[in-house]
Amino acid sequence: MSSTVPKSSNIFWHDCPVGKTDRQNLLKQKGCVVWITGLSGSGKSTLACTLGRELHTRGKLAYVLDGDNLRHGLNKDLGFAAEDRAENIRRVGEVAKLFADAGLVCIASFISPYRRDRESCRALLSDGSFIEVFLNMSLELCEARDPKGLYKLARAGKIKGFTGIDDPYEAPLNCEVHHLIIRTC
Numbered sequence: 655m656s657s658t659v660p661k662s663s664n665i666f667w668h669d670c671p672v673g674k675t676d677r678q679n680l681l682k683q684k685g686c687v688v689w690i691t692g693l694s695g696s697g698k699s700t701l702a703c704t705l706g707r708e709l710h711t712r713g714k715l716a717y718v719l720d721g722d723n724l725r726h727g728l729n730k731d732l733g734f735a736a737e738d739r740a741e742n743i744r745r746v747g748e749v750a751k752l753f754a755d756a757g758l759v760c761i762a763s764f765i766s767p768y769r770r771d772r773e774s775c776r777a778l779l780s781d782g783s784f785i786e787v788f789l790n791m792s793l794e795l796c797e798a799r800d801p802k803g804l805y806k807l808a809r810a811g812k813i814k815g816f817t818g819i820d821d822p823y824e825a826p827l828n829c830e831v832h833h834l835i836i837r838t839c
């Protein structure tokens with residue numbers, strides 16, 4: 655699928671009197687995006703929900719955007735070809751930016767296998783407001799977990815273009831948080 659970025663013309667930005675700073679003051683927190691990337695089964699959703707709960711417990715407003723979940727709605731028209739993944743991440747980046755602008759801690763949990771797509775999302779946010787977390791789990795570990803049985807299907811050739819099997823994953827070069835687990839099971 656090709657990019658659906660619209661070619662709008664004759665459009666004008668409309669500023670509202672209540673801005674991001676006002677919302678942040680109201681909420682007593684800073685809006686930002688925590689972007690969790692890693693292979694399927696690396697623990698992205700688990701970490702996203704744990705972090706979301708921890709922030710909630712501390713009285714901070716957070717919201718989790720998860721790949722599987724958004725593919726049930728906003729991104730249900732997208733598959734897993736490189737251009738579909740790029741469009742998936744582009745849309746999520748824009749949504750995450752809105753959440754951060756609203757003053758929330760937006761926790762985005764997506765494989766987001768392409769460096770360029772993640773960097774485009776980073777570029778949407780101001781310095782320090784995009785925190786990239788790399789769950790660096792080995793393919794062996796993720797495959798041993800295989801909670802949805804997807805690696806088994808990919809190995810059997812029943813899913814084509816599965817990340818880590820026959821589709822690429824580009825590890826971050828300069829992420830804010832690098833979580834590495836070396837054990838194999």
Ligand SMILES: Nc1ncnc2c1ncn2[C@@H]1O[C@H](COP(=O)(O)OS(=O)(=O)O)[C@@H](OP(=O)(O)O)[C@H]1O
Pocket residue numbers: 693694695698699720721722725734738739740742743763764765766767802804813814815816817821
């Ligand atoms: N071909 C292929 N490759 C990778 N993953 C696949 C594929 N097909 C389906 N799934 C399921 O889709 C989930 C990943 O969705 P994402 O939106 O995070 O993917 S991406 O960022 O656009 O690459 C992923 O969820 P997680 O296991 O939570 O990562 C899988 O459940």
Ligand SMILES: Nc1ncnc2c1ncn2[C@@H]1O[C@H](COP(=O)(O)OP(=O)(O)O)[C@@H](O)[C@H]1O
Pocket residue numbers: 692693694695696697698699700701799801
């Ligand atoms: N820190 C962890 N230690 C051990 N198992 C974990 C950990 N985090 C997640 N898991 C398990 O690994 C599997 C994949 O986790 P999940 O959060 O669904 O990964 P992802 O969203 O990256 O696909 C699940 O069965 C989950 O319970």
